Amino acid sequence: MRIGIIGGTGREGRGLALRWARAGHEVILGSREPARAKERARALGGSIEGGSNEDAAGAGEVCVLAVPYSAHADTLRGLAGALEGRVLVDITVPLRPPAVTVVHLPQGRAAALEAQALLGPGVRVVAALHHVSATHLEHPERAIDSDVLVCADDEAARQLVIGLVHDLGLRGLDAGVLENAVALEALTPVLLYLSRTHKSSTGIRITGLPPPAASEP
């Protein structure tokens, strides 16, 4: 599958690109500075290309939005046309630096809900990947002890992204409708607080589920 990563030159974007490329996907890293994205893509190697954010948005059936919350709305406004018809995986956490260990509810309750409101029904927004640290992603050989909760109003888009999460080497779990992005995004400051308190890198696991199928990580 072709996957575009908007704001893809940051650590999170590069980690995702590395793992998806290893799983056989084609990845387009987008950036406001296409030359930088091309350089980063070359450095990562494999089936990873670089380009503008418009290139990333227009390239794949699935696009990932990996920009800081401060750039969230402006970035989406600029790309609304290019994203039409696609699945957009919004991994944004609406942090309010420097208080990144305290929940901050944005005006639209969740960044992903704001994205859906801004883009309209022609784009299927999926919220996911809020609880996986870039530190872990960028070492593709490293097993990550964390589940990925995935929510969206569109059932097919949700299942598609759960599959892509599996390709990252993680267990993706259906977490319901997009409104539930409120819980997923709000949990990240709590994990950042726990990570800071314990000088560690924390994640979450859902317990009490039936045993996973043999193919699941």
Place this chain on the structure above:
Amino acid sequence: MRIGIIGGTGREGRGLALRWARAGHEVILGSREPARAKERARALGGSIEGGSNEDAAGAGEVCVLAVPYSAHADTLRGLAGALEGRVLVDITVPLRPPAVTVVHLPQGRAAALEAQALLGPGVRVVAALHHVSATHLEHPERAIDSDVLVCADDEAARQLVIGLVHDLGLRGLDAGVLENAVALEALTPVLLYLSRTHKSSTGIRITGLPPPAASEP
């Protein structure tokens, strides 16, 4: 310690009472119908008494609020005087039945924040125990595979409740300031969704923490 449980005759309250009584605490189950609370307390046995919600609120250094969200504000208004000076553990999840698998943000962002605003600074509100099902609590011999995130603005109250969570046979984790109750409360509908989807009883574990001290469950 003496612990009052407001709305304590429900399954959650009775499960907490059983486990705390086993750990050597005195528990007062409160109810709008004191006769019912006395009957339930007798049935549970041990160091558990029954009484009115006012009795429960006035009895212990620590009180637990275990009423449905629909009764949350009214219950607190009626008990504000009795609760003055105490630690109140608010375990309320602001569900909006029948849509209990969809996040519902109350007007004050979290039930616990609404409680603190309503009671004022003379009561130290702690949010905890949103992710442990009554089904597990009421079998005190059963190990529960879930962590308990605990948040409060008052550090001493937070630590006190983490200790009480330990006495339930669970790992309590400091989750920061009371504002973070937004994340804790919002996660419950997601867990209810997962439980319903998988016909199971789910919980959460925080991963990536340093190994626990030998005494922790």
